[in-house]
Amino acid sequence: MTAIDHTHDPAARTSVPGADGHPDFPIQNLPLGVFSEGDGARRAGVAIGDQILDLAAARAAGLLTGEAARAVAAAESGDLTGMLALGAGPRRALRHQLFALLRADGPESDRVPPLLHPAAACTLHLPARIGDYTDFFVGIHHATNTGRQFRPDQPLLPNYKHVPVGYHGRASSIRPSGVPVRRPHGQAKPPHLDAPVFGPSRRLDYELELGVWIGPGNDLGAPVPIAEAAGQVAGFCLLNDWSARDIQGWEYQPLGPFLGKSFATTISPWIVTPEALAPFRTAQAARPSGDPAPLPYLLDAADQAGGALDLELEIRLSTASSREAGASPHRVARSNARHMYWTVAQMIAHHTSGGCNLRPGDLLGTGTLSGPDPDSYGSLLETTEGGKVPIRLATGEERRFLEDGDEVILTARGIREGFASIGFGACRAVVLPAP
Amino acid sequence: MTAIDHTHDPAARTSVPGADGHPDFPIQNLPLGVFSEGDGARRAGVAIGDQILDLAAARAAGLLTGEAARAVAAAESGDLTGMLALGAGPRRALRHQLFALLRADGPESDRVPPLLHPAAACTLHLPARIGDYTDFFVGIHHATNTGRQFRPDQPLLPNYKHVPVGYHGRASSIRPSGVPVRRPHGQAKPPHLDAPVFGPSRRLDYELELGVWIGPGNDLGAPVPIAEAAGQVAGFCLLNDWSARDIQGWEYQPLGPFLGKSFATTISPWIVTPEALAPFRTAQAARPSGDPAPLPYLLDAADQAGGALDLELEIRLSTASSREAGASPHRVARSNARHMYWTVAQMIAHHTSGGCNLRPGDLLGTGTLSGPDPDSYGSLLETTEGGKVPIRLATGEERRFLEDGDEVILTARGIREGFASIGFGACRAVVLPAP
Missing domain, CATH: 2.30.30.230 (Fumarylacetoacetase, N-terminal domain)
Known part of the structure; x- marks a missing residue:
C-alpha cells in the first residue's frame, strides 16, 4: 500500500x-x-x-x-x-x-x-486514450436491490460472493464531465404491450460509480497476481454509468447490457492518484464474516487490511426549473466507496486471471455504489423502486426517472481526522431531449 | 449495394x-x-x-x-x-x-x-487499431442450439426476433491468425461440487464467426440510418471467438460473457472489401416468413434484397499427433454466412440507434454462424451437445472440447457461377497449455 x-x-x-x-x-x-x-x-x-x-x-x-x-x-x-x-x-x-x-x-x-x-x-x-472499458458489479447493496426486483426470493445470484462479476462496456461513448447526454432512442417492450416499440427511453437513470485508471498493464497470457494488483492502479475518478432501464430490460438477456448503457458514460476528468488517496485506505468492510472466503487468487492479507477506500459519495440533481429559480441542486443520495464487496485489487486480479491483458489507459468501473439505506441508493431504479415510488425534490417536483433538462452531479470526498480533506471535482452532465 | x-x-x-x-x-x-x-x-x-x-x-x-x-x-x-x-x-x-x-x-x-x-x-x-469490439448473436441456429441446452421448452428468448442481440467484447486480446492461444485459468463450478474451483479451463471451445471492420464511423448521438449502414462497412474477416464454457457458464449471470471470452479472439488478417464480396451478395434467407417484421429502424428494401452474404465457411481441426503423422486437418463442420438472422446493416443500425458512436477500425463479430445440421455447427458446445457426444477425428482421436496442441482453422470462400472464387485466407491458432 x-x-x-x-x-x-x-x-x-x-x-x-x-x-x-x-x-x-x-x-x-x-x-x-x-x-x-x-x-x-x-x-x-x-x-x-x-x-x-x-x-x-x-x-x-x-x-x-x-x-x-x-x-x-x-x-x-x-x-x-x-x-x-x-x-x-x-x-x-x-x-x-x-x-x-x-x-x-x-x-x-x-x-x-x-x-x-x-x-x-x-x-x-478525457485524460487518456481509453483502450477498453470494463464495468464491474461490486456494490453489493446495488446488486441486492436490483436483483430483488427480478428475484424477490434470491436477490443475489449464487456466483456473486465468489466472482467479481463484470462485463465489457463501451469505450467510445465515454465523455468528461460537462458534456451533455442525449436521451437515447431504443427498443423496449412495456409489460402491457405484446410487441416491442422503438422510441425515446422513458426510464433514463444514473449510476454512481468510481472509475479506476489502469497504469502499466500486463501482457496477454500473464495474469496479475493479487499481491501486485495495486501496482496496476494509476488513479481514480467518478463515473456515471447512464442507463436506459427500459432498453436494458428488454435487450439484456442472455448476453448482458448493451444499448441500455452504450449511449453515454460520464467521468470526472481529474485522475486522483493512489498517493493522494493513501490516507483514506481502510479494511474491506462489505464482506460479512459468515460469507465464503475468496478463492486464493483473490486473497491477499494487505489487500484485506487496506484495500478498500473510505470516500463519501454524493448524488445531486438539479432540474431546468430549479436552476431557473436559482435553487441549489437537490441531494438525492449519500453513499460511501466502502460499500464494495470486492476491492479494486480483486477486480484486477480477477480480470487478468485468465490471461486477459490490461493496457495503460484502460478504465474500470466499480458498479453502482449504493449504501444499505434508501437515502444512500446509487440509482433511481433503486431509490424509486423501479419507478413505483417517486422522489420529491426540494422544489416540489417529483422524479421517477430523469427528465430532459435534469443535471446529475456526482461528487466524492476523502475525509479523515488528522488529514486534509480532498475531493475529485464534479462529474456532471445535463440530459438533452432525444433527437 | x-x-x-x-x-x-x-x-x-x-x-x-x-x-x-x-x-x-x-x-x-x-x-x-x-x-x-x-x-x-x-x-x-x-x-x-x-x-x-x-x-x-x-x-x-x-x-x-x-x-x-x-x-x-x-x-x-x-x-x-x-x-x-x-x-x-x-x-x-x-x-x-x-x-x-x-x-x-x-x-x-x-x-x-x-x-x-x-x-x-x-x-x-492486426490491420487497424481496434477501438471497440462488439460481438453479436445473429446466428439463429447457434442461438437455438445453445438456448436449448438451458431452456428445452423455449430455446430462443422472446427478444431474439426483434433485437439484434449483442454485447461488448474485449478489444485488447484480439490477435491475428497464427498467434497461439493460451488455455485460460478461471473460476468454474462443476455441477457435482458445492463451491467453485479455480484452474485451467476444461471446456475450451471455438466459435466460427465473421468479423466486420467499421469504416468512417458516426458521431456520438447521431444514429446511422439502416439505408446508410452498408456505407459504414470497410470489410470483412474471419473471427474465432474462443470460449471457455466452464468459466462462461459460472460467470455470465446477470451481466453476460466476460472472462470466458476475453482471454483471446483470433481474426484473419486480410480485410476483404465489400467490393470484392459484391458477387456473393444475396437476399436475407434466415428469417422465416411467419416471423415478426423488423421494426422500421431495421428495415430497408435494398438490405432485405441483398444484405446477406453467401460465403462457404469451414472449421478444420488438427491435433498434435495428427500433425506429427502428416495427416490433413480434419473438417469438423461446414456452414454458410447466410445463416444470419440479422444483416450486417441491421447490426450497425441497431448498434447506433441509441446514439452510440462507432469509430474507424472498430470491429463487429456476427456471433457463431452455425447451420441447421450437426455437421454445420459452429462450436463444439453444439457439435458435442455440451461435451456429451464426442466427435471422432479421422485419426481415431476423440474430442469433446479442445485439447492442448489442437489447432483450429477457419476458412471462408465465395463461390458463384460466373465469378471467380475468392477466399479470406486462414484464421488459425494452436492451443497452448495453461501457464
Missing part, C-alpha cells in the same frame, strides 16, 4: 492563492488531467485550488527533473496514457516535486504563477 | 505468377492488410496470390494517384485505420488502380515485381 509521507501533512500550505482549504484540490491532492485554453492544444496539467498548473511548461522551465520530468515528457502529446504506463515510481516522483514546487515556502514559489491557468477558463478533456 | 464491374470479370488475369486461380487471392479479391518482413517496419499491403504488394512503395513509384494515393497515404504509419476512415470512394479507387496495375496486360506490369514480397516470408499484423 502507498505510504503516508510529508505530502499528506494537513498543515502544508501552498503559494497558490485560494488553494489552501480548497474543497477538492488542496496541495495534498495534486490530481492529473488534460486541459486546453481557448483553441490551444491539449496539455497535461495538475489541479491546485482553482488553477491548473501546466506540466510541460514546468518541465520546460527546468522545475521538474529526473523521473518526474520523464513522466511529464511521456504526456507531451496532450494525453496521459504514456505517463500512466510508467507506473508508480515516476508518478510519485512527480507528486513529490510538485509538492515542493507548490508549497508556500518553496524556494521556487515565484516561478509558479506563470505556469498557472484559471480552471474556469479551461476545458478539461 | 456495391456494383459489379470489370474488376469482377472471372476472365481477368494477373501478371503476378501463380496468382491466377489462387484459392484465396486472385486479382478479383485484392484484400488489404498490414505486413512486415524480418525486423522491418509495418507496411500496408494487398494480397495477390502468394505475394504481398507494398502499397506505399507503389505510391512512391507513382503507380497510384488521386483518391487511391490518398487512401495509401492515410495508412503510411503501417496501420489501415486512417484508410478505413476515408470510406468507400478512396477504397474503390484503390481497387480499380490496383486491378489496372496487376492485370496481365497492364501497361505498367514490368514495374510490379519490385513491389512484391513473398507472403511466406512476411508477418501479418
Whole structure:
C-alpha cells in the first residue's frame, strides 16, 4: 500500500492563492488531467485550488527533473496514457516535486504563477486514450436491490460472493464531465404491450460509480497476481454509468447490457492518484464474516487490511426549473466507496486471471455504489423502486426517472481526522431531449 | 449495394505468377492488410496470390494517384485505420488502380515485381487499431442450439426476433491468425461440487464467426440510418471467438460473457472489401416468413434484397499427433454466412440507434454462424451437445472440447457461377497449455 509521507501533512500550505482549504484540490491532492485554453492544444496539467498548473511548461522551465520530468515528457502529446504506463515510481516522483514546487515556502514559489491557468477558463478533456472499458458489479447493496426486483426470493445470484462479476462496456461513448447526454432512442417492450416499440427511453437513470485508471498493464497470457494488483492502479475518478432501464430490460438477456448503457458514460476528468488517496485506505468492510472466503487468487492479507477506500459519495440533481429559480441542486443520495464487496485489487486480479491483458489507459468501473439505506441508493431504479415510488425534490417536483433538462452531479470526498480533506471535482452532465 | 464491374470479370488475369486461380487471392479479391518482413517496419499491403504488394512503395513509384494515393497515404504509419476512415470512394479507387496495375496486360506490369514480397516470408499484423469490439448473436441456429441446452421448452428468448442481440467484447486480446492461444485459468463450478474451483479451463471451445471492420464511423448521438449502414462497412474477416464454457457458464449471470471470452479472439488478417464480396451478395434467407417484421429502424428494401452474404465457411481441426503423422486437418463442420438472422446493416443500425458512436477500425463479430445440421455447427458446445457426444477425428482421436496442441482453422470462400472464387485466407491458432 502507498505510504503516508510529508505530502499528506494537513498543515502544508501552498503559494497558490485560494488553494489552501480548497474543497477538492488542496496541495495534498495534486490530481492529473488534460486541459486546453481557448483553441490551444491539449496539455497535461495538475489541479491546485482553482488553477491548473501546466506540466510541460514546468518541465520546460527546468522545475521538474529526473523521473518526474520523464513522466511529464511521456504526456507531451496532450494525453496521459504514456505517463500512466510508467507506473508508480515516476508518478510519485512527480507528486513529490510538485509538492515542493507548490508549497508556500518553496524556494521556487515565484516561478509558479506563470505556469498557472484559471480552471474556469479551461476545458478539461478525457485524460487518456481509453483502450477498453470494463464495468464491474461490486456494490453489493446495488446488486441486492436490483436483483430483488427480478428475484424477490434470491436477490443475489449464487456466483456473486465468489466472482467479481463484470462485463465489457463501451469505450467510445465515454465523455468528461460537462458534456451533455442525449436521451437515447431504443427498443423496449412495456409489460402491457405484446410487441416491442422503438422510441425515446422513458426510464433514463444514473449510476454512481468510481472509475479506476489502469497504469502499466500486463501482457496477454500473464495474469496479475493479487499481491501486485495495486501496482496496476494509476488513479481514480467518478463515473456515471447512464442507463436506459427500459432498453436494458428488454435487450439484456442472455448476453448482458448493451444499448441500455452504450449511449453515454460520464467521468470526472481529474485522475486522483493512489498517493493522494493513501490516507483514506481502510479494511474491506462489505464482506460479512459468515460469507465464503475468496478463492486464493483473490486473497491477499494487505489487500484485506487496506484495500478498500473510505470516500463519501454524493448524488445531486438539479432540474431546468430549479436552476431557473436559482435553487441549489437537490441531494438525492449519500453513499460511501466502502460499500464494495470486492476491492479494486480483486477486480484486477480477477480480470487478468485468465490471461486477459490490461493496457495503460484502460478504465474500470466499480458498479453502482449504493449504501444499505434508501437515502444512500446509487440509482433511481433503486431509490424509486423501479419507478413505483417517486422522489420529491426540494422544489416540489417529483422524479421517477430523469427528465430532459435534469443535471446529475456526482461528487466524492476523502475525509479523515488528522488529514486534509480532498475531493475529485464534479462529474456532471445535463440530459438533452432525444433527437 | 456495391456494383459489379470489370474488376469482377472471372476472365481477368494477373501478371503476378501463380496468382491466377489462387484459392484465396486472385486479382478479383485484392484484400488489404498490414505486413512486415524480418525486423522491418509495418507496411500496408494487398494480397495477390502468394505475394504481398507494398502499397506505399507503389505510391512512391507513382503507380497510384488521386483518391487511391490518398487512401495509401492515410495508412503510411503501417496501420489501415486512417484508410478505413476515408470510406468507400478512396477504397474503390484503390481497387480499380490496383486491378489496372496487376492485370496481365497492364501497361505498367514490368514495374510490379519490385513491389512484391513473398507472403511466406512476411508477418501479418492486426490491420487497424481496434477501438471497440462488439460481438453479436445473429446466428439463429447457434442461438437455438445453445438456448436449448438451458431452456428445452423455449430455446430462443422472446427478444431474439426483434433485437439484434449483442454485447461488448474485449478489444485488447484480439490477435491475428497464427498467434497461439493460451488455455485460460478461471473460476468454474462443476455441477457435482458445492463451491467453485479455480484452474485451467476444461471446456475450451471455438466459435466460427465473421468479423466486420467499421469504416468512417458516426458521431456520438447521431444514429446511422439502416439505408446508410452498408456505407459504414470497410470489410470483412474471419473471427474465432474462443470460449471457455466452464468459466462462461459460472460467470455470465446477470451481466453476460466476460472472462470466458476475453482471454483471446483470433481474426484473419486480410480485410476483404465489400467490393470484392459484391458477387456473393444475396437476399436475407434466415428469417422465416411467419416471423415478426423488423421494426422500421431495421428495415430497408435494398438490405432485405441483398444484405446477406453467401460465403462457404469451414472449421478444420488438427491435433498434435495428427500433425506429427502428416495427416490433413480434419473438417469438423461446414456452414454458410447466410445463416444470419440479422444483416450486417441491421447490426450497425441497431448498434447506433441509441446514439452510440462507432469509430474507424472498430470491429463487429456476427456471433457463431452455425447451420441447421450437426455437421454445420459452429462450436463444439453444439457439435458435442455440451461435451456429451464426442466427435471422432479421422485419426481415431476423440474430442469433446479442445485439447492442448489442437489447432483450429477457419476458412471462408465465395463461390458463384460466373465469378471467380475468392477466399479470406486462414484464421488459425494452436492451443497452448495453461501457464
